[in-house]
Amino acid sequence: MITDNRPLGVFDSGIGGLTVVHALRRLLPGENIVYLGDTARVPYGTKSHGTIERYTLQAGALLQRYDPKLLIIACNTASAHGLPALQAASPVPVVGVIEPGAEAASKADGAVGVIGTIATVQSGAYEAAILARAPGKAVHSAACPLLVGLAEEGWLDDPITVEVCRRYLAVLPEEVRTVVLGCTHYPVLKASLEQARPGTRWIDSGEVTARTVGSLLGASLGFHGEGRGRLRILLTDAGSRLQEVGGRFLEEPLESLEVVDL
Numbered sequence: 001m002i003t004d005n006r007p008l009g010v011f012d013s014g015i016g017g018l019t020v021v022h023a024l025r026r027l028l029p030g031e032n033i034v035y036l037g038d039t040a041r042v043p044y045g046t047k048s049h050g051t052i053e054r055y056t057l058q059a060g061a062l063l064q065r066y067d068p069k070l071l072i073i074a075c076n077t078a079s080a081h082g083l084p085a086l087q088a089a090s091p092v093p094v095v096g097v098i099e100p101g102a103e104a105a106s107k108a109d110g111a112v113g114v115i116g117t118i119a120t121v122q123s124g125a126y127e128a129a130i131l132a133r134a135p136g137k138a139v140h141s142a143a144c145p146l147l148v149g150l151a152e153e154g155w156l157d158d159p160i161t162v163e164v165c166r167r168y169l170a171v172l173p174e175e176v177r178t179v180v181l182g183c184t185h186y187p188v189l190k191a192s193l194e195q196a197r198p199g200t201r202w203i204d205s206g207e208v209t210a211r212t213v214g215s216l217l218g219a220s221l222g223f224h225g226e227g228r229g230r231l232r233i234l235l236t237d238a239g240s241r242l243q244e245v246g247g248r249f250l251e252e253p254l255e256s257l258e259v260v261d262l
């Protein structure tokens with residue numbers, strides 16, 4: 001087995017990307033991870049293409065200082081707008097969450113839905129990636145901006161959240177039985193989403209991305225040696241509720257937090 005003890009560099013617009021770190025740590029517990037959350041500038045989901053691309057490049061440049069073997073853009077919005085630019089600029093491979101999510105969606109039966117931020121949906125990135133794999137597939141997208149706030153508030157399984165989910169999901173045609181959770185925050189809302197649209201198959205883009213990362217490490221990049229990997233969390237701003245909200249996404253307590261400047 002190939003080994004490489006360098007860390008995985010994970011980037012997100014804020015702390016929602018800790019859902020992706022959770023999936024990575026479950027699947028690849030030995031890997032060291034350096035996580036960068038741009039908490040000073042979140043949300044990205046309401047910003048324009050040029051700004052999101054520039055922020056993504058800045059984040060990638062900062063993570064290079066930690067000598068990563070692979071960069072993972074955990075943020076769907078940054079993957080939709082910044083992946084090609086960061087791939088062109090980075091000396092190490094870069095993966096986003098959209099291609100793995102689209103790969104899983106392309107194999108689903110029938111029409112599929114995609115939910116995400118306004119910027120992710122407007123980019124058409126999921127649709128393009130699904131159609132590249134499954135030409136002619138019916139893809140229906142819905143922007144669900146309020147869900148990020150509800151997830152951060154901790155209203156995960158709550159009648160108000162169920163109602164908001166129902167209203168957003170109502171734009172997806174009846175025949176859509178598979179929906180991609182195209183935003184870092186949505187996996188923690190699964191209970192409310194399920195009540196709003198029972199019987200739907202939800203594709204967690206973070207979970208499928210963790211599997212893609214596992215395959216890349218196994219095929220060529222190499223795994224870290226033994227033991228539980230270390231998680232280092234870098235943030236561009238440390239506001240008051242980070243420990244509580246971040247812990248909810250990571251599903252473990254947030255230990256060391258370091259504040260960095262981009």
Ligand code: DGL
Pocket residue numbers: 012013014016017042043044045046074075076077078116117120148182183184185
């Ligand atoms: N991380 C973003 C995403 O996955 C959601 C939060 C934001 O708008 O920055 O699209």
